[in-house]
Amino acid sequence: MSATTGYDPAALRVLLTRQEGNRSVMYTDTTGNKTVGIGHNMSIAQSAFVIDALYSCDVTGSEKSLDAHLPWWRSLDPVRQAALMDLMFNMGWGSLGTFTNTLRAFSQGNYDAAANGLLNSLWARQVGHDRSTDLAGMVRTGAMPDWMQS
Structure with missing residues (x-):
């Protein structure tokens, strides 16, 4: 009771x-x-x-899915971890897992290529300019978007 x-x-x-x-x-x-x-x-x-x-x-x-599919994600800096969490939260593994080249570049620390992969995807066109450029910028620079700094 x-x-x-x-x-x-x-x-x-x-x-x-x-x-x-x-x-x-x-x-x-x-x-x-x-x-x-x-x-x-x-x-x-x-x-x-x-x-x-x-x-x-x-x-x-989202964390559990990243742990299961991309165990290296926890070794990233906090901003890039947040970018991957945002992507997982938005797409789920079924879609994010298809970003093979982007995720490979990400895991190898080739953040320019990973950011470019995001920007040149159908996902970027679907979610729009603000979200895609925010996340690509986070991946590329390891810094949160300017609008979060104030």
């Missing part, structure tokens, strides 16, 4: 999982709401707590 309620949180999870289901991919429920997880309604405004929890899970997932 919970210290502040009369119900058993573990039993409630079992009950709600049976009633709501547990889906890792967003779906539309019977009333038309976008839903994910154990009945989490994505059609309503999310609290700061939920936003922070989702962000924390996404960052942890």
Whole structure:
């Protein structure tokens, strides 16, 4: 039992999982709401707590994926680590893993080639000038973008 309620949180999870289901991919429920997880309604405004929890899970997932696929990333300076985290966060390994030449250049410390690889990609055209030039600049120079300095 919970210290502040009369119900058993573990039993409630079992009950709600049976009633709501547990889906890792967003779906539309019977009333038309976008839903994910154990009945989490994505059609309503999310609290700061939920936003922070989702962000924390996404960052942890990105770190684990980088650890699994690019174990050398932890030896980079903090700015280049942040650039790889941003890329992983944005693309996931399925897309980032296709940047074979860029990642090879990155791992070899050839940051000019890695930055150029990012800028000359479909990804750069999709995310736009600001994000692509910010990240390419971080990779090339090892410095955060100017707008973060103030």
